[in-house]
Amino acid sequence: MKYDFSTIIDRANTSAIKLDRLNSLFGNAQALPMWVADMDFATPPFIINRLIQRLNHPILGYTHADDAYNNAIVQWQYNQHGWEIQPSWLAFTPGIVAGLNHAVQAFTQPGEKVLVQTPVYHPFFYAINNNGRELIKSPLTYIDNSYHIDFQALEEKMKGGVKLFILCNPHNPVGRVWTKDELAKMAEICLKYDVTVISDEIHADLIFKPHKHVPFASLSPQIAEKTITFNSASKTFNIAGLTSAYAILSNPDMLETYNRQVELNGTGHGSIMGYEAVKAAYSADGQMWLDQVLEYIGENIALVKEYLDAYIPKLTMVELQGTYLLWLNFNAFGINHSELVRMLTRDAGLALNDGQMFGLDGTGFFRMNIATPKSNVQEALERLKKVFGSL
Numbered sequence: 579m580k581y582d583f584s585t586i587i588d589r590a591n592t593s594a595i596k597l598d599r600l601n602s603l604f605g606n607a608q609a610l611p612m613w614v615a616d617m618d619f620a621t622p623p624f625i626i627n628r629l630i631q632r633l634n635h636p637i638l639g640y641t642h643a644d645d646a647y648n649n650a651i652v653q654w655q656y657n658q659h660g661w662e663i664q665p666s667w668l669a670f671t672p673g674i675v676a677g678l679n680h681a682v683q684a685f686t687q688p689g690e691k692v693l694v695q696t697p698v699y700h701p702f703f704y705a706i707n708n709n710g711r712e713l714i715k716s717p718l719t720y721i722d723n724s725y726h727i728d729f730q731a732l733e734e735k736m737k738g739g740v741k742l743f744i745l746c747n748p749h750n751p752v753g754r755v756w757t758k759d760e761l762a763k764m765a766e767i768c769l770k771y772d773v774t775v776i777s778d779e780i781h782a783d784l785i786f787k788p789h790k791h792v793p794f795a796s797l798s799p800q801i802a803e804k805t806i807t808f809n810s811a812s813k814t815f816n817i818a819g820l821t822s823a824y825a826i827l828s829n830p831d832m833l834e835t836y837n838r839q840v841e842l843n844g845t846g847h848g849s850i851m852g853y854e855a856v857k858a859a860y861s862a863d864g865q866m867w868l869d870q871v872l873e874y875i876g877e878n879i880a881l882v883k884e885y886l887d888a889y890i891p892k893l894t895m896v897e898l899q900g901t902y903l904l905w906l907n908f909n910a911f912g913i914n915h916s917e918l919v920r921m922l923t924r925d926a927g928l929a930l931n932d933g934q935m936f937g938l939d940g941t942g943f944f945r946m947n948i949a950t951p952k953s954n955v956q957e958a959l960e961r962l963k964k965v966f967g968s969l
C-alpha cells in the first residue's frame with residue numbers, strides 16, 4: 579500500500595496545540611505552524627482501524643499492558659535496532675516528559691547534579707530545575723555544520739559529582755544520531771564516575787540512511803545496569819495525543835525504584851487507546867508505513883537543502899541525521915536574536931521553535947518541523963526567501 583503524505587489535512591477544531599497556541603505563543607494566529615513535534619500526516623489507517631475496532635466493544639473499563647502489548651514492544655526493539663529486551667523490563671509511562679520527572683525523582687536527591695548536553699529538548703531543564711536538582715550543562719560543539727561531543731569537557735563535568743545524565747539519543751534539536759563509538763565513549767565516562775543514565779530515545783525510529791540508531795543500553799550489560807531508556811510510538815506514528823510511552827530497565831533494582839516513584843505519583847496506568855495503538859503500530863504494517871514516511875521526509879530535507887543553496891545561501895541547515903526537526907542557522911545574517919524572532923513570526927509568518935528555548939547556545943537558530951506535506955515546506959521556503967533572500 580502506498581500512503582498519502584501530500585494532502586493538507588485541516589486540523590482546525592481538533593484542539594491541536596500546533597494551531598491553537600499560534601496566537602498566544604507567536605502573536606500570529608495565521609502563521610504557518612512548523613513548531614511542536616507532531617506530524618501533519620494522517621495517523622496510519624491500521625492504527626485508526628484498530629481503535630475503531632476496539633470501540634465496537636461496549637466496555638472501556640480498567641485495562642492493563644497485556645502480553646500482546648509488551649511483546650509488540652520487545653519485537654519492535656529487536657526488529658528496528660537489534661536490541662534484545664525482555665517483557666519484564668518494561669514500565670508504562672503516560673509520556674516521556676512524565677517519565678523524565680519520575681526518573682529524576684527516583685534516581686537523585688534534591689540538590690544533586692544532573693547533566694545535559696545543550697542545546698537540548700527544553701523539558702530536560704524543567705525536569706531538573708522543577709525537582710530542585712542542580713542543572714549541569716555540557717555544551718555540544720558546533721563544527722562544520724554538525725554537532726559533536728567534547729569528551730574532555732564532558733568528563734570534567736562528570737568528575738564534579740554528577741549523579742544522573744539525561745542523554746538525548748538521537749539528539750533533538752540538532753538532529754545528530756550518535757554513533758556507536760560516541761555512545762561507547764559516553765558510557766565509559768558514566769561508568770568511570772558512577773553516573774546513572776536516562777536515555778531518551780523517542781526519535782530512535784526516525785533515522786536517515788546511512789545513519790543507524792544504537793540504543794545506549796544495548797552497548798554492554800554494564801551500561802544497561804545503569805540506564806533507564808524511554809521510548810514511545812508517538813513520534814514515529816503520530817499518536818502523541820494518546821499519551822502512551824514506556825521505559826526499559828534491565829536492572830531489577832532500578833526498575834523497582836522507578837516503579838515505586840511511579841506509584842507515588844499515581845501514573846502507572848495507561849489508556850486502552852494507547853495500548854491498542856502501540857500494538858497496531860509495532861507491526862509489519864507499521865514497518866511499511868515507517869519506510870514510506872521516512873522516504874517522504876527525506877525528500878523534504880532535500881527540498882529544503884536545494885532551495886536554501888539556490889536562494890538563501892546565508893541560511894544554513896544543520897545536517898539532519900535523524901528526527902524530522904530541522905535546525906536552521908541564521909547567524910550569518912548578523913541580526914540579533916529577538917529581531918530574528920520578529921522577522922520570522924511577523925514578516926515571514928512562520929511559527930518555528932525559537933532556538934533559545936533549547937539553551938542559549940541556540941541563539942540565532944530556529945527549529946523547523948518538516949513532517950508536513952511538501953507544499954507546506956515549499957510555502958515556508960518562499961516565505962523565508964521573501965524576508966531573508968536579499969539580505
Ligand SMILES: Cc1ncc(COP(=O)(O)O)c(C=O)c1O
Nearest residue numbers: 615673674675699750778780823
Ligand atoms: C527528545 C524528546 N523527548 C520527549 C518528547 C515528548 O515526549 P512525550 O510526549 O512522550 O512526553 C519529545 C517531543 O518532542 C522529544 O523531542
